[in-house]
Amino acid sequence: MGLLVAALFVEKSALSLAVDFRLADAARGPAAALRLAQHFGLRFAVSFAVALAFFIYARMDEPLLQVNAEAREAPVRPAWLALHAVLMSAVAAALYNLYGNHGAHPPFALLACAAVLLSAGGTVALLMGLAPWPLWRRAAAATGRRWAYAALAAAAATGAIIWSQELWAPTARLTFELVRAVLAPILPALQADAATRILRTPHFAVAISSLCSGLEGVGLMLAFCSAWLLFFRAEYRFPRALLIIPAGVLLVFALNVLRIAALVLIGNAGYPSIAIYGFHSQAGWIAFNGAACAVAFASRRSRWLDRAVKRNDASLTSNSTAAYLLPFLAFLAAGMISRASSSGFETWYALRLIAAVAALVIGWRPLSRLDWHFGWRGIAVGAAVFVLWLAASRLLLAPHGIPAPLAAMPAAARSLWIGTRGLTGILVAPLAAELAYRGYLMRRLRAGDFESVAFGSIGWAPLLLAAAASGVLHGALWLPATAAGLAYGLVLIRTGRMGEAVAAHATSNLLLAACVLAAGQWQLWQ
Numbered sequence: 001m002g003l004l005v006a007a008l009f010v011e012k013s014a015l016s017l018a019v020d021f022r023l024a025d026a027a028r029g030p031a032a033a034l035r036l037a038q039h040f041g042l043r044f045a046v047s048f049a050v051a052l053a054f055f056i057y058a059r060m061d062e063p064l065l066q067v068n069a070e071a072r073e074a075p076v077r078p079a080w081l082a083l084h085a086v087l088m089s090a091v092a093a094a095l096y097n098l099y100g101n102h103g104a105h106p107p108f109a110l111l112a113c114a115a116v117l118l119s120a121g122g123t124v125a126l127l128m129g130l131a132p133w134p135l136w137r138r139a140a141a142a143t144g145r146r147w148a149y150a151a152l153a154a155a156a157a158t159g160a161i162i163w164s165q166e167l168w169a170p171t172a173r174l175t176f177e178l179v180r181a182v183l184a185p186i187l188p189a190l191q192a193d194a195a196t197r198i199l200r201t202p203h204f205a206v207a208i209s210s211l212c213s214g215l216e217g218v219g220l221m222l223a224f225c226s227a228w229l230l231f232f233r234a235e236y237r238f239p240r241a242l243l244i245i246p247a248g249v250l251l252v253f254a255l256n257v258l259r260i261a262a263l264v265l266i267g268n269a270g271y272p273s274i275a276i277y278g279f280h281s282q283a284g285w286i287a288f289n290g291a292a293c294a295v296a297f298a299s300r301r302s303r304w305l306d307r308a309v310k311r312n313d314a315s316l317t318s319n320s321t322a323a324y325l326l327p328f329l330a331f332l333a334a335g336m337i338s339r340a341s342s343s344g345f346e347t348w349y350a351l352r353l354i355a356a357v358a359a360l361v362i363g364w365r366p367l368s369r370l371d372w373h374f375g376w377r378g379i380a381v382g383a384a385v386f387v388l389w390l391a392a393s394r395l396l397l398a399p400h401g402i403p404a405p406l407a408a409m410p411a412a413a414r415s416l417w418i419g420t421r422g423l424t425g426i427l428v429a430p431l432a433a434e435l436a437y438r439g440y441l442m443r444r445l446r447a448g449d450f451e452s453v454a455f456g457s458i459g460w461a462p463l464l465l466a467a468a469a470s471g472v473l474h475g476a477l478w479l480p481a482t483a484a485g486l487a488y489g490l491v492l493i494r495t496g497r498m499g500e501a502v503a504a505h506a507t508s509n510l511l512l513a514a515c516v517l518a519a520g521q522w523q524l525w526q
Contacts, residue, residue, distance in 0.1 A: 002461060003130060005049065008123075011088055012042075018096040031098075034112050040158055048154035054230060055146040063142035071131055071139070080129035087122035091115055168210035172197060175257060176208045182261045187268065204267030204275070206260065214256035217288050221252040224292050228299075235306050236299075244305070248295045255287035273343035282340035289333070320451055321440065323363030328436035330355040331429065345405035349417060353424045356432050366451075367435065371497040378500035381491045382507025385484045389508060390515065390524075392480035397523040421525065422513050430505030433470065437485060438492050438501050442466040455496045463489045484508065 056064060094115035097106075127136055140147070176197045183190050183199065191200040197208040225245045229236060236244075262283065267275035299305050334355035338348040360367075406414055443450035445462035467485030474481035484505075492501040515521045 001053075002464070004126065007126060015088075015092055015095055018092045019098075030112070031108060044154050044158045047157040048150050051153040051157075052143070052146060052150035055149055056143065057230075059146075061142075064139075067135065067139045067142050070135055074131040074135060077129050077132075080125050084122050084125035084129055087118050087125055091118045091122060094118060167215060168213055171213035171215055172208055172210045175213050175260065178257045179208065179260045179264070182257060183264060186265070199264055201264065201268040203270065204264060204272055206264050206267070208260065212256075212260060214253045217252040217256050217284065217291075218249050220288055221248045221291060221295075224248070225295065228296060232300070232306075237305055237307050241299070241305050244295060244299050248291060251294065252288060252291040255291055256284070259283045259287050271343075274341060277344035278342040279340045282336045286333075286336050286340060289336070320363075320366035323366045324435045324440035326363055327356045327359040327428075327432035330359040331432050343405075345403050347405065347417075349424070350420045353420055353428055356424070356428045360428075360431065370439070370499075372499040372502075373497050374499035374503035375495075377491055377495060378497075378503030379507050381487050381500075382504035383511065385487050385504065385508040386511040388483060389477070389480050389512065392477060393521075393524060396476045397526065399521065400523050401520055402522050418517070422517075425509045425513060425525075426506055430502050430509060434488060434492075434498065434501045434505055437466045437470045438489050439498060441469060442489060442492075455493050455498075458489075458493050463493065 094111055098108075098111055098115060127133075173194075176192070176194065176199070179199060180190070180192045187201055189202055192198075193200070199206050199208065222245065225248045229241060229244060263275050263280055266279055331352050334351040335346070338346050338351045341348060406417060409417065440450060442458055442462045442465075443453040443455070445465055446453045446458060463486065467482050467489055470485040471478045471482030488501045488504050491504050492498065512524045516525050
């Protein structure tokens, strides 16, 4: 199933390159109907797959385990995979001609039917290539009623997409009124135009658009709380634990109101560039992360919600999870704060170094039990990742020179910033990231007592998931970042030494820093 999902995800991303979305969005009649069917059909399919995976994970019974064991023994069938590749190539050609005035010009109905049928045939061929059809049939039967529950959840989620569009405008108006109520006692000169939803002071003005309504944060909090409750379903007391969801939603919505009020205050105080370029882009994530941490922390320590909480319960403090995660979380949190207090250039980058080092010092005792030795393997892997990263960056990143704010600094301040940035990237960031992704997450996916899991016993699934998790934080470079995570994880699994993974990561960053400073490739430090 993992290979199936990965293949469909990659092919969907590739097929999107064949579509002219400007023409597709402007389509009318049957073409518009097909576009909407594709749009919401994809969302239904993704929601269905996620819901079904959650339901299977929540209750893995014997029939499913038996089918899974049989699937592990089923060989991949290259002939079916070759047919799949041929059919999907035909799908790409059909999509290229479906919306646009290029290529062949058959009737739209014929072309649309061909694209749908070829896609269905290609999907069936992929299924057959990964396992025989009787095995898929038994897998479908083994899921029981989970199919129906997942379909209902997917239908509700897809319908909520349509329904939520109607909420943007009224929610933005509510946010406008609440921000005005918060600021009115503080800024007597505040002017509020309800028609345009503009809040104006003598020095600064903010228009509260639909994107400022807070609904994005509400959606993220709904997803977080749902996943959190599912993960800790054995510890919480249901149904009262469901109150965590509305509590989290109200908290993140209130923080969004305070975020916009703070934005106005910062701009009115004479720092419009910080308000616009720094605080505005980072405060939303800071608010969501703060709300999520507050919900997780408070709910897991409430005896009314969590049955596992007892007086003087040592289990909350005796594990080493914090030691592995805190350095990386401190690094990210300090980055959000430093960017939020900047005007487009992260002047206070040293906050990352200070926060991560402090977290490492505080939690070093359990980390000292790891094997920190390293040899040529880690360095060689790091050099190979550097070559891959450099090649990918040339394709995906636009080259640029030293940032203007950095060039404008006095020589001493500029040297201090560069030294701090280099030291953090070469030593601290690799250490924090490898502890979080390879030291904790990769092993935690195997067992709750992650420290008991030997690195050499980790399979492909935890390795891939941990690499993907580290890759998504790198924006346009997510694919080479995922490949780098795989390489660092493999050298750790092969040697069993955390020092090898850190050395590999540090070597990659050292060579990238050399390119920045020696060749002026500052886009590598984006």
